[in-house]
Amino acid sequence: MQMQMQMKQMQMQMKQMQMQMKQMQMQMKQMLHFRTCRKN
Incomplete structure (x- = not known):
């Protein structure tokens, strides 16, 4: 569990990182x- x-937290962080990258x-x-x- x-x-x-x-894992979910990691994925969430990854998504946030990607979002930031796109914004940049x-x-x-x-x-x-x-x-x-x-x-x-």
Whole structure:
């Protein structure tokens, strides 16, 4: 039982990490886009 609980927690953390990564990528894209727009 405890093992399963730990596994679930791990999965949850992984999902959160992925979400954060996506957000980071989005921000990076926006930054790049903003810069290119400024140049033009």
